[in-house]
Amino acid sequence: MIMHPGVLALFTGSLLTSAMILYAGWYGVRILRNWDLSSGSELQLALEKRTYLISTLLTYALGFELISLFLFVFTADRLHLLFSGAMCAAGTLNANGFGYPLLILKLVNFLLAGIWLIVNHADNQGYDYPLIRFKYLLLVPLVPWSLLEFSYLFAYFSGLHADVITSCCGSLFSLERPGIAGDLASLPVEPMRLAFFGTLAATLVSGLYSWRSGKGCYPFAVLSLATLLVSLASLVSFICLYIYQLPSHHCPFCILQGEYHYLGYPIYATLLGGALAGMGTGFLHPWRRRGSLSRAIPRLQRRLAATSVLLFAVFLAIASYQMIFSPFRLGR
Amino acid sequence: MNRSLQRHLNILDFALSSLWRRKGKNLALLAVYTLIIFIIASIVFFTQALKREADLVLQDAPDLVVQRMVAGRHDPIPVSYGTGIAAIRGVSEVTPRFWGYYYDPVTGANFTLVASDDQELKPEAISIGSGVARTSRISIGDFLPLKDIKGSPVLFSVQKIFPSSSELVAADLIQLRQEDFQRLFDFPAGRATDLAVSAGNPAELETIAAKIVHDFPDTRPILKSEMIRTYDSVFDWRSGMVLVVLAVAVLSFIIFAWDKATGLSAEEKKEIGILKSIGWETTDVLLLKSWEGIVISLSAFLFGVSLGYLHVFFFSASLFEHALKGWSVLYPEFKLTPVIDPYLICLLFLLSVGPYVAATVVPSWLAATVDPDAAMRS
Amino acid sequence: MIEVIEVSKSFNVGKVNQFDAVSRVSCRIAPGELTILKGPSGSGKTTLMTLIGCMARPSSGRIVLSGIGAGSLFGQQPDAEIEITSLPERFLTGIRRSAFGFIFQQFNLVRGISVLENVMLPAYPTGVNHKVLRERALTLLETFNIARHASSQVGLLSGGEMQRVAIARALINDPSVIIADEPTAHLDSRLSREFMALIEGFKSAGKTVLIASHDPIVFDSPLADQVIEMRDGALIDGSRP
Numbered sequence: 001m002i003m004h005p006g007v008l009a010l011f012t013g014s015l016l017t018s019a020m021i022l023y024a025g026w027y028g029v030r031i032l033r034n035w036d037l038s039s040g041s042e043l044q045l046a047l048e049k050r051t052y053l054i055s056t057l058l059t060y061a062l063g064f065e066l067i068s069l070f071l072f073v074f075t076a077d078r079l080h081l082l083f084s085g086a087m088c089a090a091g092t093l094n095a096n097g098f099g100y101p102l103l104i105l106k107l108v109n110f111l112l113a114g115i116w117l118i119v120n121h122a123d124n125q126g127y128d129y130p131l132i133r134f135k136y137l138l139l140v141p142l143v144p145w146s147l148l149e150f151s152y153l154f155a156y157f158s159g160l161h162a163d164v165i166t167s168c169c170g171s172l173f174s175l176e177r178p179g180i181a182g183d184l185a186s187l188p189v190e191p192m193r194l195a196f197f198g199t200l201a202a203t204l205v206s207g208l209y210s211w212r213s214g215k216g217c218y219p220f221a222v223l224s225l226a227t228l229l230v231s232l233a234s235l236v237s238f239i240c241l242y243i244y245q246l247p248s249h250h251c252p253f254c255i256l257q258g259e260y261h262y263l264g265y266p267i268y269a270t271l272l273g274g275a276l277a278g279m280g281t282g283f284l285h286p287w288r289r290r291g292s293l294s295r296a297i298p299r300l301q302r303r304l305a306a307t308s309v310l311l312f313a314v315f316l317a318i319a320s321y322q323m324i325f326s327p328f329r330l331g332r
Numbered sequence: 333m334n335r336s337l338q339r340h341l342n343i344l345d346f347a348l349s350s351l352w353r354r355k356g357k358n359l360a361l362l363a364v365y366t367l368i369i370f371i372i373a374s375i376v377f378f379t380q381a382l383k384r385e386a387d388l389v390l391q392d393a394p395d396l397v398v399q400r401m402v403a404g405r406h407d408p409i410p411v412s413y414g415t416g417i418a419a420i421r422g423v424s425e426v427t428p429r430f431w432g433y434y435y436d437p438v439t440g441a442n443f444t445l446v447a448s449d450d451q452e453l454k455p456e457a458i459s460i461g462s463g464v465a466r467t468s469r470i471s472i473g474d475f476l477p478l479k480d481i482k483g484s485p486v487l488f489s490v491q492k493i494f495p496s497s498s499e500l501v502a503a504d505l506i507q508l509r510q511e512d513f514q515r516l517f518d519f520p521a522g523r524a525t526d527l528a529v530s531a532g533n534p535a536e537l538e539t540i541a542a543k544i545v546h547d548f549p550d551t552r553p554i555l556k557s558e559m560i561r562t563y564d565s566v567f568d569w570r571s572g573m574v575l576v577v578l579a580v581a582v583l584s585f586i587i588f589a590w591d592k593a594t595g596l597s598a599e600e601k602k603e604i605g606i607l608k609s610i611g612w613e614t615t616d617v618l619l620l621k622s623w624e625g626i627v628i629s630l631s632a633f634l635f636g637v638s639l640g641y642l643h644v645f646f647f648s649a650s651l652f653e654h655a656l657k658g659w660s661v662l663y664p665e666f667k668l669t670p671v672i673d674p675y676l677i678c679l680l681f682l683l684s685v686g687p688y689v690a691a692t693v694v695p696s697w698l699a700a701t702v703d704p705d706a707a708m709r710s
Numbered sequence: 711m712i713e714v715i716e717v718s719k720s721f722n723v724g725k726v727n728q729f730d731a732v733s734r735v736s737c738r739i740a741p742g743e744l745t746i747l748k749g750p751s752g753s754g755k756t757t758l759m760t761l762i763g764c765m766a767r768p769s770s771g772r773i774v775l776s777g778i779g780a781g782s783l784f785g786q787q788p789d790a791e792i793e794i795t796s797l798p799e800r801f802l803t804g805i806r807r808s809a810f811g812f813i814f815q816q817f818n819l820v821r822g823i824s825v826l827e828n829v830m831l832p833a834y835p836t837g838v839n840h841k842v843l844r845e846r847a848l849t850l851l852e853t854f855n856i857a858r859h860a861s862s863q864v865g866l867l868s869g870g871e872m873q874r875v876a877i878a879r880a881l882i883n884d885p886s887v888i889i890a891d892e893p894t895a896h897l898d899s900r901l902s903r904e905f906m907a908l909i910e911g912f913k914s915a916g917k918t919v920l921i922a923s924h925d926p927i928v929f930d931s932p933l934a935d936q937v938i939e940m941r942d943g944a945l946i947d948g949s950r951p
Contacts, residue, residue, distance in 0.1 A: 052614045082565055127797050335838075339834070345834075606818045609812060613804075613835060704806075705766045709756070
C-alpha cells in the first residue's frame, strides 16, 4: 500500500460514499417493500422523511464520484514517479490489473448516480411520488457497483508497490501493444474520424429534434451514450494526437495537465455532462404521460436535451478547433 | 433575479445570522476544525516541499553512481575500476567522487564534506553552506577547526559561503580540496568514495548498470531515477504514516462535529420547529443546514490551509520539523521555497471537508424532518 | 371552501399508548367566514387545525380544499379543488405557504433576530427578492402599528406587541386562510378585544379565518359565523349552527 495523501483521500472518500450508498440502498429496499402513499400511517410518514435523506446522500455521492474521477487520474499521475517505466497516469493505472477497470467503474457509477438524481428531480415535481418504485429500483444496482468500486480501489492501491516495471503511456497506447488500450490506439484513423463526426452529428440533430418537439428521446439517449463511447475512443485514437502534436502519444490523461492548458477538463466535462443529460431524457421518457408529471417531464426533457446539445456542441467545437488549428497533420 | 438563486441567497442570509447568534458554540467548532486542517495542511505542504528540495538535490546528482560493497557494506572503491567502466559502450564519462560526513562535537551537527575540483579553492581553505556558517558563527576569512583522524585539529580558512536558493540542499555542505580531504581522513590512496558515471544516451543507463555489475561483481550501481523513487516513496510513506496517526484526531473531530450537530439545543430545535411551522420545507431546512456547514467548513479550510502555508513556508514548519525531517540539528532557520499546488489544495479540501460533510448529513436530516406541527404542541 | 370528511389522526398506532387525537371528524368551512373551534385543551382542536392547515397528514379520511388559490401548484386553475390527504410534504408545504397564515399560541417568534426578520422569515424559501420582501414586511408592520420596533429583538417586546408581530408574519405571503391557535391565551381582556378587532379586519378583507379557542371573548364573539365544539377528538353533536 502506498501511503500517498491522495490515496488516503480517495480511500476515505470512497469508503464514505460506499457507506452512504449502502445506507441509501438499505432504505431504498424498505421503501420498495412498504410504500403506500394512500396511507397516512406512521411508517409511511417515516419512509417519506427518509426519501429526503436518500436524495441528499446520493447528491453527495455524485459529487464525490465526479471529484474523485479527476482526483484519481491526478493521483495516478503523481504516483508515476514510483514506477520505473511509467511516465504519466496511464502507466500507473497499468501497474496492476485493477487500474483501468476501476476507472471504468468510476465512470459507470458517476453516470448511474447522475441519472438517479435526474429521475429523482422529476419525481419531486409530482404530487403523488409517481416514480417512486422506478427510482428505488434504479437505486438497487448502484449499491453493488459502488461496493465493487470500493473493493477495486482497495485492491488497486494495496496491490501497488513502488518499482514495479510498468509500461509508460508511450508504449501502452502505442500501436503494437495488444489489449484494450492498444486496440483503441490502433483503430484506423479515417473510419474512426467518420464515426466520431457521424455520431456527434446524429446526436446533435436528434437532440435538436427532441428539444424542439419533445419527441425521439429514446434514440437521442442511445446516441448520447454512443457519443460518449465513440468520443472516448476517438480521444485515444486521434484527437489527442492533435493536442499533443505527436504522432504516437495517445494518452487520454496528459491533456489534463497544465502543459496542454488543462484542455482535458472542458473536454471531459462537456462530454460527460452532455452524455448524462442526453441519457436522462431517455430514462424519463416512459413516464411523460403520468398524470402528475405530464407537464413537468416534457419540460424537463427539453431542458435536458437543450443542455446536452449545448454541451456536445461545445465539445465538438473544442475537438474540431484542435484538429483544424493544430500545426500537426496525421499522415495517411 | 432568478427565484431559486434568490431562495439560496435568502437562506444563506439566514444561515449567517443563525451562525452568528450562536457565536460561542460555532467559534469553538471552527477553532477545533481549523486546528485539524492546519495540522494536516502543514504535513502535506511540508512533505511536498521536502520532496521538491530532494528533487533539487538530485537534479545535480549524477545519473549513475557506482559504489563498492564489501561484506554488504559500502567501502571506498578503487579508482582503477573507472578505466574498466569507461570502456563499457555508451559510457561517456567516469568521475571519482570523494565525500563523507563529519560530526562536529561543538555544535552537535553533521557536516557533509565534499572534495571539490574547483581550481580557485586554495589549500587548507573551504567553501561552506550557510547552515554551517550560522551554526559555527563564522564568516569569510574566519577559521574552522576540523579534527583529523588522529584527533588533532586542522584549521581551515573560510573562502566562500554558498548563496543558496534552496537552503536544505547546501546548508550543511563543506567543500575542500581533494588532497586536504584525503589527508584529513587518511583516505586510502587510489580509492574514491564512489564513481559517478554519465552516459551519452540516458536510455542506456539500465543496460550500462547491468554491465557494470557483470564486470565488477563487488560493486553496486545506483540509478538516479531509483534514488528519486526511493526519496519519493519515503516521503510519501512518512507523511502517510503521520496522516494515519492524524486520522485518529480527525475521527475524534468527526465525533465532536456529530455531537455538535445532533446535540441540538432545545433552543435550536424549537427554532427549526418554528421554521417548519411557518412554511419552510424539509429541503429548505436541509439547505439552511448545508449552508451553515459550508460556511463553517470553508472558513475552517481557508484559515487552516493559510495558517499551514504560513507555518511551513514562513515559519519553517517550526512545530514539527524534527519529527518529519529527522536528520541533523543544522537547520533551525532554513526556509522552504513557497509553492502553491492546486492538486494539494484540492486534496486537502477532500480530506478535511469530506468527513465533516459525512458526519453532519444524518444529524441535519434528523433536525430538518421535525414535524411542522411540533411547534404547535410545545 | 375547506371540506373535512371523516378525518382521523392517531399517534403511536399499534402500541399500548395509542392515542386517537381526532376521530372521524367531518365539517365544512365556508370561504370568507370566521369559524371557531371550541373545546377544552386536549379535545383535538389543535390537531384538527394542523390537518386542515397542511401541517400533518391524517391517518385516514379526506380533506378537500377549493378556492384557495393553490391549484397552480398542480398545473390547474388557481381555485381548483385539491385533495390534500396524501400529498407529499413538499406539496403540503407549498399549499401551506401560499394559502395559510398561522398565528400560534406561544407566538413562536425566533429569538435573537429582529422583528423585521421574523416577519420576513416565512417568505425566504419562496425566493422573493429580499428588498421587495423587506418593503412588504415594513408595510405590514406599519399596518399593525409596530413599525417603530422593526429593528428591535423580539425578546424585548410586550405580549401584545409580540402577537402583532406574529400576525404580521402570518400575512407576509398574503394567505387566503388565517389559522389561529388559542390566540388570546396570553393576552388580557383589552388586548383580546383588540385582537378580535383585527380579525374583523381580516373578515372584511375576504379572508377565511379559523380560530381554536376556549376563551369566551372569542367564541361568543358576534363575528363568528360558525362555532364547532369538540371533545375527546370528536365533534359534539349539534354544535354546527
